[in-house]
Amino acid sequence: MPSLRTRTRILSWCFCIAVASVATVATAVPISIFNTGVDPSANAIVGNGVADTHYSLIVQPGAATAVTVDPSNYPFPFWLANNAGSRWIGPAADSNGPAGNYVYQTTFNVPSNAILSSVNVSGDWATDDPGTDIRINGASTGQTSPSYGALTPFSVTGGFVFGTNTLDFYITNAAFGTNPTGLRVDHIVGTYQVVPEPSTALLIGAASLISTITLRRKRSL
Numbered sequence: 403m404p405s406l407r408t409r410t411r412i413l414s415w416c417f418c419i420a421v422a423s424v425a426t427v428a429t430a431v432p433i434s435i436f437n438t439g440v441d442p443s444a445n446a447i448v449g450n451g452v453a454d455t456h457y458s459l460i461v462q463p464g465a466a467t468a469v470t471v472d473p474s475n476y477p478f479p480f481w482l483a484n485n486a487g488s489r490w491i492g493p494a495a496d497s498n499g500p501a502g503n504y505v506y507q508t509t510f511n512v513p514s515n516a517i518l519s520s521v522n523v524s525g526d527w528a529t530d531d532p533g534t535d536i537r538i539n540g541a542s543t544g545q546t547s548p549s550y551g552a553l554t555p556f557s558v559t560g561g562f563v564f565g566t567n568t569l570d571f572y573i574t575n576a577a578f579g580t581n582p583t584g585l586r587v588d589h590i591v592g593t594y595q596v597v598p599e600p601s602t603a604l605l606i607g608a609a610s611l612i613s614t615i616t617l618r619r620k621r622s623l
Contacts (some may be wrong), residue, residue, distance in 0.1 A: 406487055411545035424585060433592030435510040435523065436570075438585055439470050446486050449555075451495030456508050457585070460570070466493035477582040481550050482528050483586070484576025491578045497530075501577040506585045514564050516594040523560040525561035525590030526553035527571060530583050535572040539563055547573075 416467045436456040439447050447454070450472035464473045471490040477497060481490060492504070493499035508512070512521055527533060534546030534553075538561040558569070575583035 407523075408611055411583050413459050413496050417468075429598060430593045431516070432594055433510050433512070433521075433523065433594060435590055435592045437525070437590050438491045438506075438587040439484070440487065441563075444487060446484060446489050449545065454491045457491060457506045458508075460507045461503055461505035462493060463504075463575075464493070466499065468492070469495060469564040471495060471584055474623060477530065477550070481530065481582075481584070482552060482586060488586060488588035490584045490586045492582070497582040497584050497595055498580045499575055499583045500580055501575050504573045504575060504583060506573070507568055508587075509566055510569055510592060512562055512564055512594060516564070518562055518564065518594075519560075519597065520539050520595035521592070522557065522559050522571065522594075523590065523592040524555070524557040526555050526588045527535035528586040529571075529573045531576045533571060533573050533585075535570075537568075537570040537572065539568055550584075553586070587592045
């Protein structure tokens, strides 16, 4: 039978391996990010022409704010219907805006303890007229949206930074005067991973266990 010292060493090594395993298991953490047309609780905003506090129109042909679009008039029912967790937004309650390029921007935070390569943001978008790009912190992802009648999936897996990140949705409105234009983002989710530190309580408890076993073994000799 192995000696007391040998058994104690084996137990100590097993503990160290267990702690190392705990330290290298990453845990997924959700990112606070929102669909279009929702309130801080992620519920669809009640009312039309209400400013969306999560999305800003940073590029537009004329002065405009991103607001909820009235679903009781044209361009509905051609536009995909709203739901309880997402609404269309545009430059006006009637959705009408000048021809040209529009950029809707939302922001989110990645903390300093995140594994940057693990960050991911995905969802679905629909646009009027075509969605021409999604950019993360100004870098193109090359993703497009062809339709206002159906959602198109998107996924952003790189280009993130610690702290505040920007996600921009690019849309081109048709060049024939003032006409409907808007953005719908649904099912958007984001996650990142962190490597947790071993619990101090775990370390103390394990050390105490080893000491107790050693003491009992000595007494039994």
